[in-house]
Amino acid sequence: MSLFGNFVGFSEKKNTNKIFKTFNPIKNSYNQESYSIASDKDVQNALELASNYYEADYPPSHADRVLFFNLLINFLKDDQEKLKNSYCKETGLSQQRFTTEFNRTINTINKFTKLINTPSWKEISSNLDLSTNIRIEKHRVALGPVLVFGASNFALAYSTAGGDTIAALAAGCPVIVKSHPFHAGTSYLVAKAIIKANQKSKLPEGFFSHLQDDSHHVAQTLISSENIKAISFTGSLNGGKSIFDLAMKRKTPIPVFSEMGSTNPIILFKDKIKENKSFWIDKISTSICNDAGQFCTKPGIIFYPKNNTDNNFIELLTKKVIETKPIWMVHPSILKRYNALIYERKKQSNGLLYQNTKNKDENKAKPTLLSIDIKNFISNPSLQEEVFGPFCLLISYSSIEELKKGLKKIEGQLTFSFIGSEREFEQHKPLINIGINRAGRIIFNDVPTGVQTTKHMHHGGPYPASTDSRFTSVGTDSILRFTRPIAIQTRQS
Amino acid sequence: MSLFGNFVGFSEKKNTNKIFKTFNPIKNSYNQESYSIASDKDVQNALELASNYYEADYPPSHADRVLFFNLLINFLKDDQEKLKNSYCKETGLSQQRFTTEFNRTINTINKFTKLINTPSWKEISSNLDLSTNIRIEKHRVALGPVLVFGASNFALAYSTAGGDTIAALAAGCPVIVKSHPFHAGTSYLVAKAIIKANQKSKLPEGFFSHLQDDSHHVAQTLISSENIKAISFTGSLNGGKSIFDLAMKRKTPIPVFSEMGSTNPIILFKDKIKENKSFWIDKISTSICNDAGQFCTKPGIIFYPKNNTDNNFIELLTKKVIETKPIWMVHPSILKRYNALIYERKKQSNGLLYQNTKNKDENKAKPTLLSIDIKNFISNPSLQEEVFGPFCLLISYSSIEELKKGLKKIEGQLTFSFIGSEREFEQHKPLINIGINRAGRIIFNDVPTGVQTTKHMHHGGPYPASTDSRFTSVGTDSILRFTRPIAIQTRQS
Numbered sequence: 001m002s003l004f005g006n007f008v009g010f011s012e013k014k015n016t017n018k019i020f021k022t023f024n025p026i027k028n029s030y031n032q033e034s035y036s037i038a039s040d041k042d043v044q045n046a047l048e049l050a051s052n053y054y055e056a057d058y059p060p061s062h063a064d065r066v067l068f069f070n071l072l073i074n075f076l077k078d079d080q081e082k083l084k085n086s087y088c089k090e091t092g093l094s095q096q097r098f099t100t101e102f103n104r105t106i107n108t109i110n111k112f113t114k115l116i117n118t119p120s121w122k123e124i125s126s127n128l129d130l131s132t133n134i135r136i137e138k139h140r141v142a143l144g145p146v147l148v149f150g151a152s153n154f155a156l157a158y159s160t161a162g163g164d165t166i167a168a169l170a171a172g173c174p175v176i177v178k179s180h181p182f183h184a185g186t187s188y189l190v191a192k193a194i195i196k197a198n199q200k201s202k203l204p205e206g207f208f209s210h211l212q213d214d215s216h217h218v219a220q221t222l223i224s225s226e227n228i229k230a231i232s233f234t235g236s237l238n239g240g241k242s243i244f245d246l247a248m249k250r251k252t253p254i255p256v257f258s259e260m261g262s263t264n265p266i267i268l269f270k271d272k273i274k275e276n277k278s279f280w281i282d283k284i285s286t287s288i289c290n291d292a293g294q295f296c297t298k299p300g301i302i303f304y305p306k307n308n309t310d311n312n313f314i315e316l317l318t319k320k321v322i323e324t325k326p327i328w329m330v331h332p333s334i335l336k337r338y339n340a341l342i343y344e345r346k347k348q349s350n351g352l353l354y355q356n357t358k359n360k361d362e363n364k365a366k367p368t369l370l371s372i373d374i375k376n377f378i379s380n381p382s383l384q385e386e387v388f389g390p391f392c393l394l395i396s397y398s399s400i401e402e403l404k405k406g407l408k409k410i411e412g413q414l415t416f417s418f419i420g421s422e423r424e425f426e427q428h429k430p431l432i433n434i435g436i437n438r439a440g441r442i443i444f445n446d447v448p449t450g451v452q453t454t455k456h457m458h459h460g461g462p463y464p465a466s467t468d469s470r471f472t473s474v475g476t477d478s479i480l481r482f483t484r485p486i487a488i489q490t491r492q493s
Numbered sequence: 494m495s496l497f498g499n500f501v502g503f504s505e506k507k508n509t510n511k512i513f514k515t516f517n518p519i520k521n522s523y524n525q526e527s528y529s530i531a532s533d534k535d536v537q538n539a540l541e542l543a544s545n546y547y548e549a550d551y552p553p554s555h556a557d558r559v560l561f562f563n564l565l566i567n568f569l570k571d572d573q574e575k576l577k578n579s580y581c582k583e584t585g586l587s588q589q590r591f592t593t594e595f596n597r598t599i600n601t602i603n604k605f606t607k608l609i610n611t612p613s614w615k616e617i618s619s620n621l622d623l624s625t626n627i628r629i630e631k632h633r634v635a636l637g638p639v640l641v642f643g644a645s646n647f648a649l650a651y652s653t654a655g656g657d658t659i660a661a662l663a664a665g666c667p668v669i670v671k672s673h674p675f676h677a678g679t680s681y682l683v684a685k686a687i688i689k690a691n692q693k694s695k696l697p698e699g700f701f702s703h704l705q706d707d708s709h710h711v712a713q714t715l716i717s718s719e720n721i722k723a724i725s726f727t728g729s730l731n732g733g734k735s736i737f738d739l740a741m742k743r744k745t746p747i748p749v750f751s752e753m754g755s756t757n758p759i760i761l762f763k764d765k766i767k768e769n770k771s772f773w774i775d776k777i778s779t780s781i782c783n784d785a786g787q788f789c790t791k792p793g794i795i796f797y798p799k800n801n802t803d804n805n806f807i808e809l810l811t812k813k814v815i816e817t818k819p820i821w822m823v824h825p826s827i828l829k830r831y832n833a834l835i836y837e838r839k840k841q842s843n844g845l846l847y848q849n850t851k852n853k854d855e856n857k858a859k860p861t862l863l864s865i866d867i868k869n870f871i872s873n874p875s876l877q878e879e880v881f882g883p884f885c886l887l888i889s890y891s892s893i894e895e896l897k898k899g900l901k902k903i904e905g906q907l908t909f910s911f912i913g914s915e916r917e918f919e920q921h922k923p924l925i926n927i928g929i930n931r932a933g934r935i936i937f938n939d940v941p942t943g944v945q946t947t948k949h950m951h952h953g954g955p956y957p958a959s960t961d962s963r964f965t966s967v968g969t970d971s972i973l974r975f976t977r978p979i980a981i982q983t984r985q986s
Binding site (some may be wrong): 002054055056057058060124125126127129134136137138141143144244246250251252253255407408412429430433434436437440441442443444448452454455456457459460462463464467468469470472477483484485486487488489490491 | 511547548549550552576617618622627629630631634636738739741745746747769901926930931933934935936937938945948949950953955961966976977978979982983984
């Protein structure tokens, strides 16, 4: 039996008595390999190593980290085939999706390497006051040891060497990753590459540790530790809020970046869906169904004009969605929850359910739409709670006044999308303001999935989309999550 | 009897059955005027007005706010004499201090007016991706209604029209001020000027409300309200942490900016205190004693080299401090706590207390030093808890190793100051790194008081100095506390 351990700094620690396995959604069976659960001692040692790294007499420079990132890219590329096999058998996702996500991971590392190689990213402002001869320079410093949770839906791009880890390491923070148990094998391989790069780059031990657990114990110990100075998580509202609440009970408050997804409403006005009908139907249905809708920006609500009888847009969209081929979800527990939530929403709303009943494969997620009237939504706003998977609520509105009432019921979101003409955007400014007050990204004539990973992106939003709307978890500005400003004041003599 | 009410938007609400009075520390008696405690209905109405302002169909522009600020400056200047009388009789501080604080308040309003009149302050970055024809523009938007607490130690500059209120209003957030009961009269006069400017500038009602209470009830209701989207406080660790803890129990987490002061250690190396001895003695003693040491950046700990027998620096500093004329503190309860904490520190440490026993006026705060050895401090780091007032711990160290151990015991601070030669700064880099990991501002050869209010300042620091080390509460960057980024994505057709 192959047993894979925890990386407590450079040491791989295996405890044979507490292990778990990952699951292959395609084969519908457990994978062979076993993963060792980190012991309390492993956790304490990893925490101490991280703190010692941060409190070093002479902290490593950004140039040391650049070397580390360059090595890491090479080591990940060396293992690309191994990673692909592990990824596919632990997530049920396609090889094509693996390639996209792998490239995105490499791309992220490259972007942050470039960023910190331009040390000016740290500078905020500076000034010499000639009347007092006092110089003040404001720049960014690392927050300290960061705890990163692997995400279930991005085994590479938001897990062990994902956006959060790379941004924190780039900022100069040591990182402890609590890996996601669904893809422990993929995470282990990535962790091994990180440790190898850590050793070869001569960055001190403690820069990175990797701990495994299929339950909450390791996570809870880490969250409550005074050694941890920031926490980053991508996942469900339940998970993200529990982490936040536990962290807020610490003696020392720290930033918690829980990105918890949302329903990403799309508001359809009348003008646009008349033209380019098939373009929009393709775009929206793909946004709902792609990779079984397992994205935090999947649109979960569409508002459409009811009295638009010359237009069969919604009928065609419905057909397109439910005829999309079902695929596996990353874990049977996710699929189970998906099916349960569809049933719950149907019961809550008494709406019309659209699902292709010809698909009999119970191991796959059926693309599903639920059609309701906006009056129903207004009186029952809890219908907006996220259904993770290829599901969307279709909400019909009879007037702009009614739409406005509905939009005002919407809670914090990652995105709000408006599809319409310039004339309509101008005319319905108050509706767009409702979106601005509730979302981290406003999209005109596009869909929310396919998030650009540039400096310009903002991926976050008011609660419950995230626990800290002031920071993005995608794009290079996400490094700001792991820094704080400091002013250096010098009296020139 | 003159009774002053609460401003619930434009309406002044007086409840005659629940009132309180302010205290004159110089006369040692209550002032005549009475202040009405806000009723639960007043609080709810103020919250609704603020939310309605924020959720307006067409939010006011920055130009509307510029007009408001210009009017406010005029109205405050019109009332300068009235304000001075009220300020002095409610704080025991001098007319000179009033003038400094009044000018600083006007200066703050001017700076933020200038800032928002340059609308580019909101822009973060933007980009047009030519391959997809997608434009993304990232800029800052207002967080929503902000709750500001008046500070006890700055009746003008960190109270009703102080840095927090002005920064939040400048950002476009409506503000509810819970005034500080120690200087309710000063706060009332300022609130009246704000409401007048609000009305004259034609900004909608709800932009500002002002609520009074001499207990915790009004504050607790406001903190727990889902209408509030950020909270700002300057004061004690106890007060700031209680606000934070209560806010974290809300359904929706929000930013809480509690700036809670610190002990602002000064580390004296050997080289500098040999030269310019009297310059440094003047500077440091003033920093400890000025305005009865009622500043969050007052130095509360000085580390000095013990084996420096050719140097009587510490003896001369001690003499200078304890011979500084005692003055009143802003409230007898603050003075009572000051005296109790000195007694507690003396008991905890069994150190040597220096105080001028010739001063018999029990209504004034005696400048006090407590001398201990660093070994004592290392084994009892709770000695570092802030003593608000003209008090400082003198800690002697025998070696740099010992100093290092002592510095590592220090918790989060607003500032860390090092006084020494360039040679010493270079030689003791690891000690400076300890400061960088623990403070929001590092000061070389200067004292922490006299905080510059420029863009370049950072006033904040790791807990317990503040609950959010990532933001400053002084200088124009403090506006960032009340904003979040938003990305506007447009597919160009």
